[in-house]
Amino acid sequence: MISEPGLEATEIRRAALRLFADRGYRATTMADVGAAVGVRGPSLYRHVRSKQDLLVAVMVETMEALLDAQRAAAGAGGGPVLRLRRMVEAHVRYHAGHRDQAFVGNREIGNLEQPARDRILAMRAAYERTLRGVIEEGRDAGVFAVEHPRLASYSILDMGIGVAAWFRPDGPHSVEQVAYTYADQAIRMLSPAPPER
C-alpha cells in the first residue's frame, strides 16, 4: 500500500490555477477545485481561507516570479541592449513556460478584491518601470531611438503577454526560439534608423 500524500495548500493552488485558466475564476466552483484534488468542496476550507484567497495567492506568486526573473536579467550586467534582450527573453520565457499563471494573472485582475488588486497593480507598475528604465538608458546612451519610452515598454510587454494566449508547447516554435525572436523584434523596434548617406 502506498501512503497518500496529505493534501497541501500548494496542491490546491495548482489545481485552482488550472481551473481558473480553463474556465475563469468566476466559473470555477470550490466543488470543482475539490474534485481536482480528490475531496469535496467544503473540505478545502481546512487548507484555504476562501476562493478569493486562492486567486490572490496565484496572482501574487506570478508577479513575484516575473519580478524575480526581471531582476536577474537586469542584474547580470552589460549595456542597455544586452540587458533589454535578457529582460525581454525572461518575460517571454515566463509567458510561454507558465501560460496558466500568465493568462490568469492578466485576465482576472478585475476579480481581485481590494487591497489585493492595488497590490498587484503596484507590482505590475514596478515591472513596467524597470523595463522602461533600460529603454531610457539606451536612448540616453544613443543606442536606442525612442520618442515615447512608455509606449515602447507597453508594446514590448503586451506582445510578450500575448504569447501566453497562443503558445503551445507542441507547436512549431520552442520557448527559446520565441524568446529570442521577440527580443530581436524589441531591439529592432528601438534601434535608430540607418544614417542617411
Next chain:
Amino acid sequence: MISEPGLEATEIRRAALRLFADRGYRATTMADVGAAVGVRGPSLYRHVRSKQDLLVAVMVETMEALLDAQRAAAGAGGGPVLRLRRMVEAHVRYHAGHRDQAFVGNREIGNLEQPARDRILAMRAAYERTLRGVIEEGRDAGVFAVEHPRLASYSILDMGIGVAAWFRPDGPHSVEQVAYTYADQAIRMLSPAPPER
C-alpha cells in the same frame, strides 16, 4: 412632456457592453443591464433572447468592425510598407477608440458558447492572416526582413490589443499619436538591418 424613446435592442447592447467591460460577463446580471436602461431584468426579454445572445452580438459587431477597418486599410493601395502602416493604424485606432468593445472581445472569448465561439475565432484567424499576408508580401519584395511572419503578426496584433487596456482619452497621448507611433514601431520591427559597410 418629452416622449421617451422606446427601448431598443441597440440601447440594451450598449449598456450591456459597458457592464461587461467594467465587471465582466459573468459578474453582470440581467438586473444590472435592466437598471442601466431603466427597466427591471425580466423586461429585457422582450428585446433580447438571452444574456449569452447579448455577448455574442457585442463580440460579432466588434470583429466585423475590425475586419471592415482592416479591409479599408488594405484596399487603399500602395506598397507593403504603406499598407502595413495603414493596417496597424486602423488596428490601434479601433482599440484606443473602442476600448470596451476591444477589451470584452478579448477577455470574454472563453464565455462564448458554441458555435459562436468558433465563429469568432474564425474571424480572428482571418484578421491575423490578412496582416500576415502583407508582412510576407513585404518580405518577398525585400522591404521587410522577417524570419517568422507569424510571430511578427502576433506581436503587432498583441501590442495593439494591449492599447485597449491602458489607453485613456484624457491621458498624455491622442489616439492618432498612439496609432502613428505603433505603426512606426511595427515597421521598424520588420525593416532590414542597415547593410554592413
Next chain:
DNA sequence: CCTACCGATCGGTAGG
C-alpha cells in the same frame, strides 16, 4: 474529510 444545510444570487418564465 464528509453530509447537511443556510442564505443569497441569478437567468429566465408565467401571467397579467
Next chain:
DNA sequence: CCTACCGATCGGTAGG
C-alpha cells in the same frame, strides 16, 4: 413593462 416565482447554483459554516 411589472411582480411573483421557479429551479438551479454557489460560497461557506455547522457539527460530527
